[in-house]
Amino acid sequence: MSRFVDVVLASGQGPTFTYSDPDGALGVGDLVRVPFGAKRLMAMVWEAHDREPAFETKPVVERLLDAPFVPPHLVDLARWIGEYYLCQPGVAAGPIWSCAGKSSFVRLGLGKRKASAKREKPTDSVIAVPPLEFNPDQSAVARTLREAVAANTYSAFLLHGITGSGKTAVFLDAAREALERGKQALILVPEIGLTPQTVRRTADALGTGVAVLHSQISDAERARAWTSLRDGTCRVALGPRSALFAPLPDLGFVVVDEEHDGSYKQNGDSPRYHGRDAAVWLARRCSVPVVLGSATPSLESWHNARSGRYRLVELPRRASGSLPVVETVDLRQGRKATGTSLSPRLRSAIAEVLAKGERVMVLHNRRGWAPQAECLECGAPVECPECPGLRLTWHMGAGRLVCHHCGHSAPPPRNCPSCGSPSLEPQGWAIQRVQEEMERLFPGHPVARLDRDTTSRKGAQEETLDTYLDRGGILLGTQMIAKGHDFPDVTLVGVTDSDIGAGMPDFRASERNFQLLCQVVGRAGRADLPGIAILQTRRPDDPILKDVVAHDFAGFAERELDTRRMLSLPPFSRMVLIEASGEDEAAVERWIADFARRLAPCLKPFSGTAMGPLPAPIPIVARRHRKHVLCKAPPERSADLRRAVAQMLAQTPSPKNLRVFADVDPVDVM
Ligand code: ADP
Ligand code: ZN
Ligand code: ZN
8 A cells, every 4th residue: 555656647758746646545557636726637646655745746636437547557658668768757658648538538537428420430340350270380380379479478479470471460360269268359550551451451361450550540449449458458559650559458479460560659749768678678677578570670679589588489481472683783874864853774674574364562761752853053952041051852743842851841942042043943853853754654554652741641651552452564663562561463673773871871771771671572472473673873892782683681781780799889888878959059069068968977987988969960940950970889788878868957957949759779860
């Protein structure tokens, strides 16, 4: 029985607040109303304890629900996130509240139901499909995973299976085992991989309804999904990173599909947690198995598997079909002369495949019509007025120059901002222009385009994919097309520019490029028809391309890990990135230089280092000057590093006009 409770407010942010609990009836996760100034606010119990504070405490006004609002393990997860990712409890608890959404409170009998409440859609019908006949590799892995689920204790698996090896079927089989045992399953997928097809496939394979928690669903749908998980009527939660906060009282199994995907790390707003790492933490907390699946695992996970922290299970063969033959085309020969995005080789291959009535997928990883606007007189590109040094992208249709970093958008100026001459022209190839060229070159064949501009409307992505399924032709897309799509008769994958992303000042650039290329190549030849992939490049000798051609993940990983080891980069070290930004460059510099100077000696005792201050690789975004200090320590000193940074942040108050944050295990260091 505890006499005090620390609570986080539903209105978010901030620290915890302490109240007394005279009856000692409250526990972690309980929803309460507390006096706060003149108001009474909704809050959740973060901790129940007997540590009498030095100040006088007021009693909690009332407890709002008979049962905890969320299972206590979710509060533990949020508490871990707050401590690990260096943010306040109120911030760390944010995803719990947003996962529930507003209408869930109404469903729980709190707050008023709006008069206009819509009739509920019945849940999609589930067509239970008979399980696939597994091949021997799949059977072996499936048996291992089912045993782990049955053992009902923590274990972490890295499921490395090549593209099309049938990973999904295998982890869904293990999820079935959890359901058969009366447990719930949590399945995380990358945000853009969460298509209606994925949902249908999951529900059909599991033979049960699936609660989808997604950023695009309505508040009412969210509330229905959330409450059905909380009361146990639904047994499966499916969603992106944020679905980690689904209330699953009977959690029995966790899956992180495409675990290498960058969208698992929250960038931008705090808490900057990594969904994959948090999922592993949650599995350990709940004593259940977790499976991380990928054809191109992150080097962190690969390293964890190699060092025995995760158990490695592999699917080295395709379930049906075979891996495509991959070839490279050297763009340095003849491209300028022809003024096209497609080499003769890729162009004729596309024509041939379309003539046979088979499908093509092409990756062009740049939004807009042209990557820049350039002055024909002086050669200067037009830069974003808010982000000096960054070029504006020419978008047709909208007829605007757009900054992909700050969102600035304006019609193209009549005259060159540098020399005043009236000769600005779009330069280079972005995806809209590639689409136009393809429509011209391959008349009669639909070219469906998938990128953030064509899919901003709800349902648009599904429509595009359905059209492609119906009518065939070419699916042209940014990295969005590389994720999980399983179209049987794609026999050709083309990549217009395999070098985008290479050479970025980011130590993960090679890894990301390898993953993207492998994943998109893996869309070809997934059924009976053999596939090929053609990679256009200006760096044909790039070792990454050779690994992609050879389908050699292990070779890539060994080489890259050697480099990382030599340079003490993750996973051979841990990082915390501190960023300060503001419009007043001198103020930013002053604060961060002082911070770095005082932090460095605190890291020395455990061989930690603080690099910087340095301007961020993208030094000015939206008029804000960005400066970085990158801290590093040996992996086993990660806790010391985080503690030292947290202490120094607390001791170095920043002026109001500065924004300062720490990013633990940063993924985006640009
Ligand atoms: P991955 O997730 O490894 O890329 P999927 O699970 O999407 O692979 O499987 C790829 C395709 O192979 C899917 O169409 C799936 O239905 C099919 N498949 C999986 N296992 C088998 C099997 N044992 N026999 C036949 N087809 C299978
Ligand atoms: Zn000019
Ligand atoms: Zn900008």
